[in-house]
Amino acid sequence: xxxxxxxxxxxxxxxxxxxxxxxxxxxxxxxxxxxxxxxxxxxxxxxxxxxxxxxxxxxxxxxxxxxxxxxxxxxxxxxxxxxxxxxxxxxxxxxxxxxxxxxxxxxxxxxxxxxxxxxxxxxxxxxxxxxxxxxxxxxxxxxxxxxxxxxxxxxxxxxxxxxxxxxxxxxxxxxxxxxxxxxxxxx
Numbered sequence: 001x002x003x004x005x006x007x008x009x010x011x012x013x014x015x016x017x018x019x020x021x022x023x024x025x026x027x028x029x030x031x032x033x034x035x036x037x038x039x040x041x042x043x044x045x046x047x048x049x050x051x052x053x054x055x056x057x058x059x060x061x062x063x064x065x066x067x068x069x070x071x072x073x074x075x076x077x078x079x080x081x082x083x084x085x086x087x088x089x090x091x092x093x094x095x096x097x098x099x100x101x102x103x104x105x106x107x108x109x110x111x112x113x114x115x116x117x118x119x120x121x122x123x124x125x126x127x128x129x130x131x132x133x134x135x136x137x138x139x140x141x142x143x144x145x146x147x148x149x150x151x152x153x154x155x156x157x158x159x160x161x162x163x164x165x166x167x168x169x170x171x172x173x174x175x176x177x178x179x180x181x182x183x184x185x186x187x
Contacts, residue, residue: 008065009063010062010065020063024060024063024126027058027059027063028059028129030058031055031133032133034058035136035141036136036137036147040141041141047095047142052092052134055134055137056068056122056123059129059133060125064125067126069124071121071123072124077118078127079119084121084122087120088122091116095138098112106142106145107145107148107185109138109143110136110138110139110184111177111184112177113134113138114134114135115131115172115180118131118169119173128155135148136148149186149187150165151164151165151183151187152186152187161183165183167179168180168183
């Protein structure tokens with residue numbers, strides 16, 4: 001790993017991307033156990049900004065000092081940094097309306113929230129993983145359905161499934177969620 005990639009890293013002795021990925025994954029597994037196999041969450045405790053930030057902190061807070069912190073730069077992906085908090089609030093309110101008005105089937109509500117969270121790109125890193133866990137939390141706790149399989153692959157590593165996932169996201173960017181919905185339930 002290059003020195004610039006270690007800025008904000010809370011753990012010393014990490015020398016490779018593989019070591020970092022493994023450390024992050026260990027923390028993320030704790031979050032998965034807590035929220036997907038622990039006690040049932042109430043709807044009002046899920047679709048709010050406080051929970052969005054808390055989840056990210058629990059996922060990456062033992063590894064990075066910037067966990068839970070809103071992105072402070074503009075990237076090639078995501079809304080303008082000055083729009084992040086407003087767009088996040090709007091997204092959560094939209095999701096509540098989708099649920100209250102049965103706007104979409106449960107899977108599509110969770111997947112649309114996941115997709116739009118990545119589009120807003122709240123955090124400096126971890127947005128994809130965070131959004132997938134959020135979709136799983138929504139489908140499990142709000143709709144009482146099985147969590148998504150996400151192709152049962154590590155989506156951080158290059159593979160055919162990751163390529164299909166990226167293509168599905170691009171189609172969803174254009175409003176077509178068909179492939180992303182399929183992928184979320186694929187093996």
